[in-house]
Amino acid sequence: MNEASQIKVKYKVIPVLVALLLGGFIGLLSETMMNVALPVLMAEWNLSASTAQWITTGYILVISIIMPVSALLLQWFTTRKLFVTAISLFMLGTLAAGLAPGFGMLLIGRLVQAAGTAILMPVIFNTILTIIPPAKRGAAMGMVGLVMMVAPALGPTVSGLIIDKLDWHWMFWVLVPFLVIDFIIGLLNIENVATITKPKIDILSLVLSTIAFGGIVYGLSVVGEGDGGWGSPKVIACLVIGLAALLLFILRQLSMKQPIMNLRAFKYPMFTAGTLFIVIGFLTIFATSYLLPIFMQGSLRLSALYAGLLMLPAGLVNAILSPIIGRSFDKVGPRVLVIPGMIILSAAMWMFTSVDVNTPVYMIILMHCCMTVGLALTLMPAQTNGLNQLPRELHPHGTAIMNTLQQLASAVGTALIVSVMTAGQSTYISTHLDTAAADMGALSLAAGVHNAFILAAVITLIGVIAGFFVRRSIVHSHAAPQPDMPRRQTAS
Structure with a gap:
């Protein structure tokens, strides 16, 4: 019996993946579902944009604080316990939000x-790395890619449909039956796949991690509040404290024999490259998922339903491409996928900088689909290639690092985008005083969105350059020798 057959018998691969991916899909769908609803909530409760964005940014902030200790959780608790806890918490939060007055x-x-x-x-990531043989990980990670990119893309569409036909509370109630089904599937099929070692818990590392990631995300999130902007004492204090704590956290992890986040994973060059692409990719995803619904409703004056539906084609494109690209990765490696992917992504973001109140909706759909093609070609191949290079004992730490920086990029990206957009609006208003009051809101918003897309487009150029340094990883299944340097790797 070959390795793949043994794994199927032992772990019930298909139902385990169904349970994990369904849960992940619901979680990531919820991350962007509120974007279309923000204008509705702002009007209903008389909220400012900077306050309303906490419904999205707060979500990311909590994830950014918990993610750094996820490697520790994987070594202390069984896979089954973590799954049950995760779905139970999500269910509780969903019920609370659905009942919110x-x-x-x-x-x-x-x-x-x-x-x-x-x-x-x-x-999800640690289980796949454990139960899926390296030769088939591309296909499995392609399914993860489908979840990670289609779910955030579908969020605005789903919420747009609900807001148009029902009350916004239904954005939460529709999730409940799927959560119940997912809980039952996982409870019946998920077993422990991790090695429970129960390492010593370093309280100081936990405190530093919370202050570091919480401070940075919070500081960036309040940039748009009040008149101080980046010069606000609150913003400066949060960023300085957060960055200082981050430096101390990094130094402590590097000095410990059993760190809660083993940063030595960055010694592996393809893991470092994969992490860079994750940061760029998710900054792009969340910038676009935030900017497009607001632009389409505020500048193009489309309904929430229409704006949500216009986000759907890109999600469908991704749903088709992700499994195909995953299987292609197993055959051809990352290089021939990542380089054209980053070029397409960067080109799409530069096209977005041209949007204004006269941009036809079909052009927005086309640009969004091009962006999705670039992301599909880049993210999962780069992430799988990076994790493949790590030895097995670093898998929990590698997934913790990637997931932490993914969420940090999402939070930082959203905060920066909102800040640049708001500044662009203010500048337009102050320099176009002769504009008719009826048109000022739409035109100033378009100007702010234009500036925000310029920032996102510039960031993607870093990924284009990095793409040319990607090589296929040599897979380490067990404890690790010194990391392979690029000259010892096989080019794809």
Whole structure:
């Protein structure tokens, strides 16, 4: 009996993957579902844009705080316990948000949802790396790619349909039956796949991690509040404290024999490259998922339903491409996928910088689909290639690092995008005082969105350059020798 057959018998691969991927899909769908609903909530509760964005940014903030300790969780608790805890938390948060009479309870529900997502995502990656043979990981990670990119892309579409036909509370109620089904499938089929070692818990590392990631994300998130902007004492204090704590956290992890996040994974060059692509890719995803619904509703004056439906074609393109690209990775490696992927992604983002109030909707759909093609070609091949290079004992730490930086990029990206967009709006208003009041809102928003897309497009150029340094990883299944340097790797 070959390795793949043994794994199927031991772990019930298909139902395990169904349970994990369904849970991950629901969690990531929820991450962007609120974007289309923000204008509705702002009007209903008289919220500012910077306050309303906490419904999305707070979600990401909680994930960013929990993710760094996910490697520790994987070594302390069984896969089954972590899955049950994650889905239970998400269910609790969903019920709280669905019942929310006001902003406070809605925000609390979202934060509890985020805790469930933060626990589940590392379990997905670590389980796949354990139960799927290296030769077939590309196909499995292609399915993960489908979840990670299609779910955020579908969020605005689903919420747009719900807001148009029902009350916004139904964005949460529709998730409940799927969560119940997922809980039952996981409870019946998921067994432990990790080695439970119960390493010593370093309290100082936990404190530093929370202050570092929480401080940075919070500081960036309040840039748009008040008149101080980047010069606000609150912003400066949060960023300085967060960055100082991050430096101390890094130094402590590098000095410990059993760190809660083993940063020595960055000694492996393809893992480092994969992490860079994750940061760029998710900054792009969340920038676009935030900007497009607001632009289409505010500048093009489309309904929430129409704006949501226009986000759907890109999600469908990704759903088709991700499994195909995953299987292609197993055959041809990452290089021939990542380089054209980053070029297409960067080209699409530069095209987005041209949008204005006269841009036809079919051009927005086309640009969004091109962006999705670039992301599909880049993210999963680069991530799988990076994780493949790590020895097995570093898999929990590698997934923790990638997931932490993915969420940090999402939070930082959203905060920066909102800040640049708001500044662009203010500049337009102050320099176009003769514009008719009826048109000022749409035109100033378009100007702000234009500036935000320029920032996102510039960032993608870094990925284009990095793509030319990608090589196929030599897979390490067990404990690790010194990391392979690029000259010892086989080019794809």
